[in-house]
Amino acid sequence: MDVSGRKILRTFIGNYKTMSNRSFTGADGERLAIDHLCSKGFKILKTNWTYNKAEIDIIAAHNNYVVFVEVKTRSSDSFGEPEDFVNDAKQKMLSYAAEGYIFQNRYEGEIRFDIVAVSMSPDGVAEIRHIEDAFWNY
Numbered sequence: 749m750d751v752s753g754r755k756i757l758r759t760f761i762g763n764y765k766t767m768s769n770r771s772f773t774g775a776d777g778e779r780l781a782i783d784h785l786c787s788k789g790f791k792i793l794k795t796n797w798t799y800n801k802a803e804i805d806i807i808a809a810h811n812n813y814v815v816f817v818e819v820k821t822r823s824s825d826s827f828g829e830p831e832d833f834v835n836d837a838k839q840k841m842l843s844y845a846a847e848g849y850i851f852q853n854r855y856e857g858e859i860r861f862d863i864v865a866v867s868m869s870p871d872g873v874a875e876i877r878h879i880e881d882a883f884w885n886y
Contacts, residue, residue, distance in 0.1 A: 773821070774819070776821070776866075777819055777820070777821025777866035777874075778796075778819045778821075780866050780874055781817065781819040781876065782806065784864065784876050784878060785808055785810075785878075788810075789810060789811075790809065790810045790815065791809040791810070792807075792808050793807045793809055793814070794806070794849075795807075797845070797849065799845040800845075800848070802841045802842070802844050802845035802848070803841075804816050804817070804818070804842060804846065804849070805817055805818055806819065806864075814850075814855055814857065815859070815860050815861075816842060816846045816860070816861050818838070818862075818863050818864075818882075819863075819864045819865075820833050820834060820863065820865050820866070821866040821867075821868070822866070822867055822868070829867070829877075834863055834882065834883070846861070846885065847885075860880070860881050861881070861882055861883050862878065862879060862880050862882055863879040863882040864876060865877040865878075865879065
């Protein structure tokens with residue numbers, strides 16, 4: 749648990765060892781996040797889903813929840829951890845898009861917002877931090 753009480757799951761992925769930091773992109777981070785979520789029993793419903801100008805990286809089903817997932821990928825923590833970049837404005841955009849998804853799909857169940865932070869180390873090893881229930885809907 750981190751200081752806010754959120755559960756952080758850490759997984760180290762070794763098969764990206766040969767990838768250089770410069771070639772590691774957000775799309776690569778999203779693929780790692782999808783692999784990670786699937787390994788934890790999530791069913792991926794949509795990827796890169798847009799509502800007007802707002803986008804949700806991953807929409808998944810897990811334990812009777814629809815989970816809206818923001819993936820943040822960084823090759824350096826010089827300016828902070830990847831999850832630090834999911835600021836209030838980004839959270840509001842994700843909430844707005846989630847409301848659009850809920851409305852369009854007539855979904856009436858439980859939801860939550862997760863963050864999957866992907867950090868690439870200088871030696872080419874990706875670290876995945878899955879922060880469940882990262883923030884509340886606005």
